[in-house]
Amino acid sequence: MEILLVPHPVLRQKANKLKSVTKEDIKFANLMMEVMLKAPGVGLAANQVGILKQIVTINFEDKDNNKKASYILFNPKIIQYSVETVIMEEGCLSLPEQYADIERPKEIVLEYIDDNEKTIKKQIDGYEARILQHEIDHLSGKLFVDYLSSLKRNMLIKKVKKLKNLKK
Template structure:
């Protein structure tokens, strides 16, 4: 397992659409393990493969706050098969948009179909924080960042700050 570098906006890879995974094999299992290690190290509660420069439909999540509460979820080729009509608003942040947070409105509950790390078909019903995290991470697979759900004024302000921070670090 390895801790991998996380891309930050406005890296163009983050705006790219990911390809479906053909088969869950040892390479994908190693990717999932590296992604979990990277997510925990960051620390974060979700990570999508595009955030580490891999344009494949793979995400990991764990909303357990403490190490003893960890219950990682690994999803390959996830798809939302149902979303509630009711919405929820959460203050979201992102490892690829460091130190910026904003309220985002999303469906309060979703049902997601995916392959697990063994290649078995699974389905989960997610609500609350987990519903928000799974939708946030799945957005990454389509080149969408949480800031894309904000007004263009707010999004551009955040992107300018990120560019300035990157230039200052160089």
């Protein structure tokens, strides 16, 4: 399993909803979790490893709010956004070493299926809400740089291409 970098076309495609969560899906998600931790990253969407399924893994520590969690989400969907927004710096495993301040809703209501096939619905804010919005965007082919001007976006993508060539 390898993390794809921009401008790989799969990163721009929509992931499909799972009809049911199979043992293979759970096995695959656990592998994603391993790859993400090794990268290291705080979130990973299946598109980023070339699989168009609605699967996301999360692992973060929010020291400011004394919160940490590690979990797998199948068919995650944001059903509500707060009007209030916050600006936070974001990065992405598919755009290594690139960062930008992005404005997004502060709070979300999230619904997903967990690895016990239970449907979970919860309200989330802070750093966790930020990671989830970023990862769920991936499932519809959207990247954090899409919130920037096309000039800035193209600059960051160009830098990743250069980085890739250096590593060859």
